[in-house]
Amino acid sequence: MTDAKLLIGGEWVAASSGDTRDVHSPVTGKTIGTIAAASADDIASALKLSKDTFPKWAAVPAWERAKVLRKAADLIRERTQDIARVMSTETGKPLAEAVGETGAAADQFEWYAEEAKRIYGQTIPGRNADERLTVNYQPVGPSLALSAWNFPALLPARKIAAALAAGCTVIARPASEAAGPCFAIGQALMDAGLMPGALAILTGDSRTLAPALINAPEIRKVSLTGSVPVGKDVMRQCADGMKKVTMELGGHAPVVIHKDFDPIAAAQKLAATKFRNCGQVCISPSRFYVHSSIAKEFAEEFARYAKSLVVGDGLEEGVTTGPLIRQRAVDHALRLTEDAIAKGAELLAGGQQPKNLPEGSFLEPTVLMNVPDEAAIMIEEPFAPVAPISTFDDVEDVIERANNTPFGLAAYVFSYDSALAIKTAERLEAGMVGINETLLATAEAPFGGNKESGFGREGGSLGIMDYLVPKYTRHLLISREI
Numbered sequence: 001m002t003d004a005k006l007l008i009g010g011e012w013v014a015a016s017s018g019d020t021r022d023v024h025s026p027v028t029g030k031t032i033g034t035i036a037a038a039s040a041d042d043i044a045s046a047l048k049l050s051k052d053t054f055p056k057w058a059a060v061p062a063w064e065r066a067k068v069l070r071k072a073a074d075l076i077r078e079r080t081q082d083i084a085r086v087m088s089t090e091t092g093k094p095l096a097e098a099v100g101e102t103g104a105a106a107d108q109f110e111w112y113a114e115e116a117k118r119i120y121g122q123t124i125p126g127r128n129a130d131e132r133l134t135v136n137y138q139p140v141g142p143s144l145a146l147s148a149w150n151f152p153a154l155l156p157a158r159k160i161a162a163a164l165a166a167g168c169t170v171i172a173r174p175a176s177e178a179a180g181p182c183f184a185i186g187q188a189l190m191d192a193g194l195m196p197g198a199l200a201i202l203t204g205d206s207r208t209l210a211p212a213l214i215n216a217p218e219i220r221k222v223s224l225t226g227s228v229p230v231g232k233d234v235m236r237q238c239a240d241g242m243k244k245v246t247m248e249l250g251g252h253a254p255v256v257i258h259k260d261f262d263p264i265a266a267a268q269k270l271a272a273t274k275f276r277n278c279g280q281v282c283i284s285p286s287r288f289y290v291h292s293s294i295a296k297e298f299a300e301e302f303a304r305y306a307k308s309l310v311v312g313d314g315l316e317e318g319v320t321t322g323p324l325i326r327q328r329a330v331d332h333a334l335r336l337t338e339d340a341i342a343k344g345a346e347l348l349a350g351g352q353q354p355k356n357l358p359e360g361s362f363l364e365p366t367v368l369m370n371v372p373d374e375a376a377i378m379i380e381e382p383f384a385p386v387a388p389i390s391t392f393d394d395v396e397d398v399i400e401r402a403n404n405t406p407f408g409l410a411a412y413v414f415s416y417d418s419a420l421a422i423k424t425a426e427r428l429e430a431g432m433v434g435i436n437e438t439l440l441a442t443a444e445a446p447f448g449g450n451k452e453s454g455f456g457r458e459g460g461s462l463g464i465m466d467y468l469v470p471k472y473t474r475h476l477l478i479s480r481e482i
């Protein structure tokens with residue numbers, strides 16, 4: 001499915017060493033294609049081009065940069081079906097979800113086409129009549145976009161669109177498991193007339209490729225979507241070059257469902273979002289704290305929903321839940337499930353690999369009730385279709401329990417009482433909160449977390465700031481004559 005090519009200088013080229021790596025299907029475990037493994041020469045050539053092209057791309061007027069991005073958005077939309085099929089083949093995610101994600105990736109280019117025109121500066125009143133203080137925002141420089149496999153179109157799109165809009169050049173390193181959608185984005189940008197050299201796409205061995213790029217002096221900004229441990233490691237590497245960083249890391253979003261909310265409506269909405277992309281979503285509702293007076297109804301409906309899902313190959317009609325990306329992820333989810341049961345949780349649905357799908361890394365959507373706070377799944381991000389449900393009676397207590405992890409990405413609150421909902425939302429330690437709503441990611445809003453979930457924002461009017469640096473100028477007005 002994938003094409004063993006790198007994008008360097010506006011051309012698709014094989015790795016100079018000829019090296020490739022196999023890509024495997026999570027549905028069958030079989031090889032479905034290869035990606036090129038960039039050599040040291042390829043990396044050096046992409047870095048040089050990125051550096052040399054930077055002043056040229058930064059000098060292109062914002063309205064012209066916007067035209068390229070807008071055209072790329074249109075081309076991505078026109079090519080949705082093809083991009084979605086590649087995405088579904090590489091990740092196993094249901095085709096309908098892949099189509100939705102491709103649209104969301106196009107939205108990023110449309111959004112940032114507009115934001116390119118709104119890089120406003122500031123003027124500051126000086127202390128003296130003869131001086132002018134101004135602040136301009138300039139592109140930070142060649143940027144590195146490191147993205148994950150779970151949203152292989154949206155994640156690179158967010159980074160590439162924002163960087164190009166700001167006037168930065170970009171080297172994108174998509175995840176090896178699912179690089180196809182990023183290649184399609186690169187092709188759309190080339191077809192839209194992007195300056196060759198403004199974007200490179202490199203694939204290869206993450207152990208060697210990512211460090212070589214992160215540590216390269218040409219790179220001035222690193223944006224990562226990945227796990228917390230990887231984020232910490234990348235930040236350590238960035239410290240040496242004092243590079244600007246954006247970190248979109250893991251989450252374990254708590255959900256607080258107050259006693260006034262309809263438990264059936266909440267369960268249906270939350271289960272649909274929890275099991276989206278087979279639970280492999282960083283902002284997935286992930287730990288469920290339900291008021292004890294409605295918990296039984298909520299859990300029963302959640303389990304009924306989980307059992308109604310159709311697990312299988314996302315390319316097949318009627319399938320609602322694809323595989324996990326690899327067997328290791330299934331094993332981790334099963335270990336968390338067993339640990340919760342050993343500590344007193346009750347298994348309401350799932351808890352095993354489906355017998356009719358022996359080849360791929362599938363897991364039945366799983367629901368656990370009365371999960372104690374000591375269970376590992378209440379602290380560790382499952383990143384899998386396993387939903388742990390717990391109960392509460394006291395609002396103060398549930399807020400403390402909800403905040404009791406190192407994560408701070410997303411959180412959710414359900415209540416018809418706006419005052420209670422807002423007060424709860426304000427006290428949850430998260431960069432994003434859904435109140436009676438579970439879908440948070442949208443191009444016009446700032447996506448990002450706090451605490452160990454990272455910092456910086458992607459999307460909204462804040463997103464472009466991550467690729468800009470302020471320059472303050474103090475100008476003393478001296479003239480020979482008036």
Ligand SMILES: O=CCCCC(=O)O
Pocket residue numbers: 150151154280281282283440441
């Ligand atoms: O994993 C992070 C991206 C989330 C995108 C979405 O919720 O649609």
